[in-house]
Amino acid sequence: MNCKQFNTIPLEEVLLSLGHLPTKHNEKEAWFLNPFGTETHASFKLDKKQNVWYLHSEGIGGNNTEFMKKYLNISVKEVLEWAEKQNFSSFHPQTKIPQSKTNLKPNPNYQITEIKELQNENLINYLQQRGLSQFVYPLVKEVHFKMGDKKQNFYAIGFENNSGGWELRNPFYKGSVLKKDISIIHLNQDSDDQLKNRNVVVFEGFMDLLSFVEMKRFFKGDVLVMNSIALLNKTKEHLKNYSEIHLFLDNDQAGKVCKDEILKTFPKANDCSEIYSENKDLNEFLIERIKKESEILHQKEQNEQQQNVQVFKRRR
Template identity: 65%
Template structure:
């Protein structure tokens, strides 16, 4: 990625990736609290028409590169290296418009078979329990043949992971799967009166939840990018009980705050893994330290189904003793 390409990415998406959300906006502009310092009244203006910013409190502004130079206080090369790793959806859309033919193709989608991918999952603390929710995707980028664990989204695209690769293919979107009390699930559920949902930023955290949970009946929403926050919020309007398992970093905390602002009754479960960046990092820590339910000292409470409401076919979140960890 070069400066011209980075500056053509939507600054709104860049700000979202850093955990900054507008206090007010319309089709032409958006206003934010100062991303560089604390303030009580928004003075940072994003002009959506020209994709440029201006900070009224300091009298400075510019393009994406100018913003990140001030935000990260680093070199242009390091900024471009950071941007390349962010997987901005607006950049992918531009590349698709520029290229008449994509430089990749999906060769095969099948149940998980590759021993390297199974070993990778094992290293992330995941077992056979999660295999029903993923695929093995074999694909070609340029002339290079690759394979990865694939997690499908609502638009038929895939989030991809292996030990050396992180990316996505086809259209970027949220993922929605249903988890029943007997552990059976399927994706893209339609026309159901499901009231309970658990929300995750990435699919590795969602799989970690499936690995850890004992009895949860409801839907699982994976955002796949915090840039899809608004679309995620639209999905959440269909649920009465919202459980949040977002990352314990700046972006995740701000994303959580935005969801709770829209849904004040949403429950934050990040305290379960408060000493870790996310739920999968917590799961890996448990695995490496051989933390078991019998020997741990602290109770971790996951949302579980309420048997009375199951009988009434109206599931409700109810905390009960779950997994434990060492302090």
């Protein structure tokens, strides 16, 4: 990642990942308490359209790189090393896509060439490495796309959101294309169930959703995937439609901020993160569980083999 790429990431998402929530905001701007110090009145302004900040109390401002340099007191090189490890959901390795009025038409520098059922062996192997079986395949697609003037055709696992945008994952790539939005799916329900249903399970990313479905194959209800912590407020608006809310958010700082904010608005929501308290997220919990089960099975097979050898020796 270079400075130009890091500076295209919404600073609001960076601030949320660090545990800073706005005191007030609208489509154009957001105000925060000084992230570099202590204050009671918000003086840190974020211009969402320009993606730049200005701290009125100190008379300074800048872009994402300049913010993190001051926030962590480190060099530009160290800022980029830090950013590489964060896996920001809105980071695109390709040129940033300007949004059209419909937010659905691909930019000439970016083109989705094909969307089909999952069948690529490399993508299937990737899901298997994440502890996921063919049971979850119907929830995703195989998306092929091109970037810029490159002739190479790329492919990834695609998860669609409510606005027709796509979250994309493969072993080497994590990003999203077209309009960013949350995803809501009705699992194992007919039309009558959907009208009656007041139950929803909430995830940050779709890999955690797939992990949940892998473990709870007969779950009946709605699932909401945020797809970005920057969509926290939109998520809360949709949660007003439910009387029973179950949270499976990440155990990192950003996840805890989201969880606390949702619980503040919906005190009766059920925080399920204790189930995987020793893991970063639900998918990591699933992978470790499968690994432990495999080790137990392997040990059991070894014990049986040793017992058979001992029986054979006694008979001789």
